[in-house]
Amino acid sequence: xxxxxxxxxxxxxxxxxxxxxxxxxxxxxxxxxxxxxxxxxxxxxxxxxxxxxxxxxxxxxxxxxxxxxxxxxxxxxxxxxxxxxxxxxxxxxxxxxxxxxxxxxxxxxxxxxxxxxxxxxxxxxx
Amino acid sequence: xxxxxxxxxxxxxxxxxxxxxxxxxxxxxxxxxxxxxxxxxxxxxxxxxxxxxxxxxxxxxxxxxxxxxxxxxxxxxxxxxxxxxxxxxxxxxxxxxxxxxxxxxx
Numbered sequence: 205x206x207x208x209x210x211x212x213x214x215x216x217x218x219x220x221x222x223x224x225x226x227x228x229x230x231x232x233x234x235x236x237x238x239x240x241x242x243x244x245x246x247x248x249x250x251x252x253x254x255x256x257x258x259x260x261x262x263x264x265x266x267x268x269x270x271x272x273x274x275x276x277x278x279x280x281x282x283x284x285x286x287x288x289x290x291x292x293x294x295x296x297x298x299x300x301x302x303x304x305x306x307x308x309x310x311x312x313x314x315x316x317x318x319x320x321x322x323x324x325x326x327x328x329x330x
Numbered sequence: 331x332x333x334x335x336x337x338x339x340x341x342x343x344x345x346x347x348x349x350x351x352x353x354x355x356x357x358x359x360x361x362x363x364x365x366x367x368x369x370x371x372x373x374x375x376x377x378x379x380x381x382x383x384x385x386x387x388x389x390x391x392x393x394x395x396x397x398x399x400x401x402x403x404x405x406x407x408x409x410x411x412x413x414x415x416x417x418x419x420x421x422x423x424x425x426x427x428x429x430x431x432x433x434x435x436x
Contacts, residue, residue: 222404233422234432236423244331250364250417250427250428250430251374251417252427253350253424253425253426253427256425264424266424266425267331267424268331300373300374302373304421307379307380307383312362312419313362313421314361314380314422315364315379315380315417315421315423316364316378316379316380316385316419316421317364317366317376317401318376318385318386319401320373320375321373322373323373
């Protein structure tokens, strides 16, 4: 069973860069049919999709965040990463990494996020 | 961006009752709608994807229906462990989530 674990600084200064890594075990991030995802949740609020990176390494980023987000994957370490910059207090949130599976052959629509990390609270504060 | 509106915001029911949760999209999402359950301090858990397909481990009391812009998650008989927040999510155009429905004990 695949497991995901987020890691990275819990406190980031305003205007700096938030960097998180998600290490995957029990499955390869190169396996066809899966996209490796970042989702955040402001405390007490709904979920917000940040973006995902495909099994072939292609990133897809939410239009609302694309000017500040970079996604990358490292197949040798079986992990993927998020960078968000510059950050403000509004970026304080729980950050989750998750696996999305494709339900169709094209992988362009549908499916769901079937495995999640526990989440990590990142606070932006001086 | 496709906006998903969930109703009601809060549903107060007793164990054994039937729960009906709604999710309305601002434009069609075809059948590409999923439902998640989230309990306090936990990550969300996928229940239903592509409108009606149960994820692995989802009990049969959970069912999904709908098409286009209007979708429903039904819990046929509420168990104590079902009291939680439920989110819908679309992946027809990028990915967006609804605001959630909290199912609480009456």
